[in-house]
Amino acid sequence: MCILYTSRIAYRGADRLDTTVKSGAGLGKLLAPTWELVGGVKRHETCDRDARWLKYTSLTYEQYTDSYYALLRQRYQVDAALFVKLVQRERLVICCYCAAGGAFCHRHLAVDILSKIAVHHGLPLICGGELPIG
Numbered sequence: 838m839c840i841l842y843t844s845r846i847a848y849r850g851a852d853r854l855d856t857t858v859k860s861g862a863g864l865g866k867l868l869a870p871t872w873e874l875v876g877g878v879k880r881h882e883t884c885d886r887d888a889r890w891l892k893y894t895s896l897t898y899e900q901y902t903d904s905y906y907a908l909l910r911q912r913y914q915v916d917a918a919l920f921v922k923l924v925q926r927e928r929l930v931i932c933c934y935c936a937a938g939g940a941f942c943h944r945h946l947a948v949d950i951l952s953k954i955a956v957h958h959g960l961p962l963i964c965g966g967e968l969p970i971g
Contacts, residue, residue, distance in 0.1 A: 838927070838961040838962065838963065839923075839924050839925065839926050839927065839928070839929060839955065839960065839961070839962045839963070840927070840928045840929075840962075840963045840965045841924075841928075841929050841930075841931070841948055841951060841952070841962055841963065841964050841965060842928070842929070842930045842931070842964075842965040842966065842967070842968045843930065843931050843932070843942075843944045843945065843948060843966070843967050843968070844930050844931075844932050844937070844967060844968040844969070844970065845932065845933075845934070845935075845936070845937055845970050846860070846932050846933055846934050847970045848930055848932050848968060848970050850930055850968075852926070852927075852928040852929055852930045853930050853932050854868070854923075854929060854930060854931055854932060855932050855933075856868040856869050856931050856932065856933055856943070856944060856947060857869055857932075857933045857934055858870055858871060858872055858874075858875055859934070864919060864922070864923060867912060867919055867920065867923070868909070868923075868931065868943075868944075868947045868950075870901075870905055870908070870943050871908065872893075873893060873894070874896065874901055874904055874905055874908070874943075876889075876890050876892065876893030877890075877893045877894050877895055877896030877900070877901065878896050878897075878898065878901045878941070879893070880893050880894070880895045880896070881895045881896055881897055881898075898941050901941075901943075902946060905943055905946050906946065906950065909947075909950050913954070917954075920951070920954050921954065921958055921960070923951060924951050924954055924955040924958070924960050924962055925960060929951075930968060931944045931947050931948065932944070937967050937969075937970075938967065948964055952964060
């Protein structure tokens, strides 16, 4: 049975999976958004006040969610076994840079997707919520 948690990037447990576009590697890249998604939602959040995000097309949270789900569906079609491998772990902590308890974060979307994959494959999974960094 997999127990699936989320946490901030500073979490350092052995079960940590960095799912950021910036520093994610290995299986973490599987759940990482693209720079276009991150930049688009950052541009939307900052209302064009932060020059770093101006090169991206603004995305609402709904647009980001739809695009992120489509991205992960595409990646799942390419190699479903990698997603199954994640939900077969005993414990998995999905990490990114977003603040804990934040209203919007891709790690919560990833939990939703992995939960559905586990159900589809008949694999037991429990969502354990947010873990503190310390």
